[in-house]
Amino acid sequence: MAASATIALYTGLNVLIIFALVWQVIAHRRREKITLGDGGFPPLIRAIRTHANATEVAPIALIGLIAMAMANAPLWAIHAGGLSLTLGRALHAYGLSRVEGASFGRMVGMVLSLVALLWIGIVCIWVAF
Template identity: 45%
Template sequence: MDTIVSGHAAALWAGLNLFLLLILSLLVVRLRQKHKVALGDEGIPELARAIRAFGNASEYIPSGIAALAVLAVAGAAPLAIHVVGFILFAGRVVHAIGLSNSGGASIPRAVGMVATWLAYIFAGVALLLSAIG
């Protein structure tokens, strides 16, 4: 496979996920300024949800970006990288929206997590196949 094209595919999804992290971070900062909170959430549910949405994304996105990068270096097909990247990004967006709107269980949160796990599974299988194939 053409590692340059694979690299471009990985760069697309890594870039989009980085901008998602930036947006979620800016939402936390905006709410901190609005509520004049420097540390923690001071019991403000809206701020607590924004902090968790950013925190959850920052827990899952770096591993996904790493998987995309290794897939590209290993010469995975650009389509495989696009599938992993799209599922990861869409899952993280849907999860962040669900968590930002409700602190409790919600369909968007569940769909977002399942999508993230599917992206991890697909990437893991593709990496293992690349390693042994």
Template identity: 40%
Template structure:
């Protein structure tokens, strides 16, 4: 049974909705119904949202499998916190104008680290 991963899934879902709202608000501001209309701010909002949509699902799936395979709660929390912090840092750093590059880089590094550690943990636990 999953007891820890759903906490991080819920928090990242809240972040995802917040990023979705930013896209909607930017669309309204720029009067863009479909696509990016060539607006740099619209492109940035779309890509910030899309980046979360691209990385969060695989990471959460891997973390859930680690938990389901019986890994300790500490490992699951560390993976979840790395992912959550990574997604928050990336969204904040990338979403700003001008970008805060160090936050964007730190966010991606934490996200990649969470994915890689979860992948390796799954392999170890499965073998």
């Protein structure tokens, strides 16, 4: 698999994760007839926060993966960052959207996401030199 196809794979998967999170917010809004804000409705608050967290982390990591590919990083390094990011985002979204407070998915998902960010940042700097 070429680097560009690898980037497309992880971008596509993360876009679908974010799509599912947007859909979850829309479903809560329609069901509860809340058009603006969260209405103090805890499931909607959690859905909004889950979506926001994904959009805070995924875009910069995906930009980093693109930079890695443009700088000819090894394919295994791109996969390591992309897989950690994608698995982390999926687990975190599942954990945060289903359980109030701490959960396995939320904890492991955040760790994997942070590992991905750290890995992608280090590899970007490494391949720049």
